[in-house]
Amino acid sequence: MKRTINILVSIIMVAGLVSCNNGGNKRGNKGQGGLATNAAEKVYVAPGEHDEFYAFVSGGFSGQLSVYGLPSGRLFKVIPVFSQDPEKAYGYNEESKPMLETSYGFVPWGDSHHPDISQTNGELDGRWVFINENNTPRIARIDLTTFETAEILEVPNSAGNHSSSFVTENTEYVVAGTRFSVPIPQRDMPIKDYKGNFKGALSFISVDPESGSMAIKFQLLMPGFDYDLSHPGRDKSHGWFFFTTYNTEEANTLLEVNASQNDKDFIAAVNWKKIEEYVNNGGGTKVPANYAHNVYNDETHSATSTMLKEVLTVNPLDVPGAVYFLPTPKSPHGCDVDPTGEYIVGNGKLSADLTVHSFTKMLDAIEKKKFDGEAYGIPILKFEDVLAGVVKQPGLGPLHTEFDGKGNAYTTFFISSEVVKWKLGTWEVVDRQPVFYSVGHGMIPGGNSRKPFGKYFVALNKITKDRYLPTGPEVTQSAQLFDITGDKMELLLDFPTIGEPHYAAGIPAEIVAKNSKQIFKLSENKHPYATLTDGDARVERKGNEVHIYMTMIRSHFNPDNIEGVKVGDKVFFHVTNHEQDYDVPHGISMIGANTSELLIMPGQTETFIWYPKQPGVWPFYCPDFCSALHQEMQGYVRVSPAGSNTELKFSLGED
Ligand code: K7E
Ligand code: CUA
Secondary structure (H helix, E strand, C coil): CCCHHHHHHHHHHHHHHHHHCCCHHHCCCCCCCCCCCCCHHHCHHHHHCCCCEEEEECCCCCCCCCEEECCCCCEEEEECCCCCCCCCEEEECCHHHHEECCCEECCCCCEECEEEEEEECCCEEEEEEEECCCCEEEEEEEEECCCEEEEECCCCCCCCEEEEEEECCCCCCCEECCCCEEEECCCCCHHHHCCCCCCCEEEEEEEEECCCEEEEEEEEEECCEEEEEEECCCCCHEEEEEEEECCCCCCCCCHHHHCCCCCCEEEEEEHHHHHHHHHHCCEEEEEEEEEEEEECCCCCEEEEEEEEEEEEEEHHCCCCCCCCEEEEEECEEEEECCCCCCCEEEEECCCCCHHHHHEEHHHHHCCCEEEEECCCCEEEEEEEHHEEEEEECCCCCCCEEEEECCCCEEECCCCEEEEEEECCCCEEEEEEECCCCEEEEEECCCCCCCCCCEEEEEEECCCHHHHCCCCCCCCEEEEEEEEECCCEEEEEEEEEEECCCCCCEEEHHHHHHHCCCCCCCCCHHCCCCCCCHHCCEEEECCCEEEEEEEEECCEEEEEEEEEECCCCEEEEEEEEECCCCCCCEEEECCCCCCCCEECCCCEEEEEEEEECCCCCEEEEEEECCCCCCCHHHHHEEECCCCCCCCCEEEEECCC
């Protein structure tokens, strides 16, 4: 058996190399070049025109979320989420630092994977984007009026928060499943005792329908498998959630071999409505936990971090009829549910065929108790009884499937580097297109919802090799845009991405753009250190702390001359941008500051700390070109030796 696996792994590796090398001949793709078709026209968005879709693209190991336009592939913004960002001072200024607090302390970076847009009645509503952090398990909510991270909730009892962060039809829940099973509660024990002792926590995080505020409603403590990906039921299967598993072998070492032994792993089907009811009636066990809940407030322009101390856990055996296992070949990765909610696609990485389960058949099999044994007390349904169909030999290494809402599915194949279009119900392959190279997820705007906008498919690729000008050993990952309105997919565009684009979420721009905020109202600024009028601009000393209450407007700081600061002081710059016009941020950069510059939006207040190290007269300036007199937007701080008695003074426009 081991040998077979090794051979399989070798074939996969060779296939990977071959596909990358073969695909390298750019001119070899007949009918796909810009000259052969009107591809260029289809992605051309004239200067001043807007794109039709937003695409929110995961930054992977950058920990961020980037915002692109489709079809142009233009980058609009990188939203800092789980990692510090000196461009916007996120995680550096005093206001946003609490966003990166965790039970492990301040964690300044993360690994983001799956953005998902909030829904109402199974359709994208464009209010929030959720995204998971894999390494230090967290879920973030990004507010699509500001395009800023509004909230981050840590997920306790989880490790490798990967089968996350997908939302149910009315955003009742955003779900976060653990990839690695661990001892729960964490404790010192031999690793070899994994089997039967570790658990996998699947967390159902409720989302307040008004504010979007997140709270863990319950954690389902499942057997110690790896929970790789998940998707909520839609429409008829609303109320259920599906999770792919691998390592049902519960191996704790050399997983590439030991977790590939079982012919089939499982898709876990979770009836969350049933568990919700159980929990609402007092079910479940509260256990001690320690996890951060970080919230950014748009009025105080500041974040707070609170440590939560308890979480409600549920043993699946206590809620009969809530959890079933659907056998699925072979170490499935993606777990995708079609817009009707009938089909559940298990993308078996090592399987020759693609397995599709039927929700109707699943309910029927449950009703008739057609079980094929159990795993840790959870009934296993018979494979044949839940199988809807099989897509025969569609490609090598299926990872993820998206849907166009017209009865077609699009599966990405990592090893054979292609996207394969097939028909739901007949399972026939109707088209395949190469991608360059080694595609992970694909994305169709709304492809996760009841109503996909089946115009484009975006392939999110791991390897680019020769597709762009070389940039040393590190080359960019990329996205490729396909037109999917015809029978055949047509490659339109390549564009580079920031970090690794694990997944993306797309939405028609018209749903989101109209809600986008242009300024923060100065009159609503409740920041405790805001300076709302120029008369309030001042400098105060409290022991060795100096607080500068500064304002900024085109094209000066108030005050711009400050004296009486001493070596050994801790100087707080609390800076308020008095502009009330769209697109007029100002920044402030202080020589020798050990954090970052600030970039402050109209009406907003931000703070950084500066430790003056040497006597002298030290300049600060605005780093964002804000007016014709931007270069004049500068000032000085006089720093005297420690212990000197230079008088504290501040001024603007005095000689
Ligand atoms: Cu396939 Cu993290 Cu969804 Cu990457 S994952 S590809
Ligand atoms: Cu303000 Cu440049």
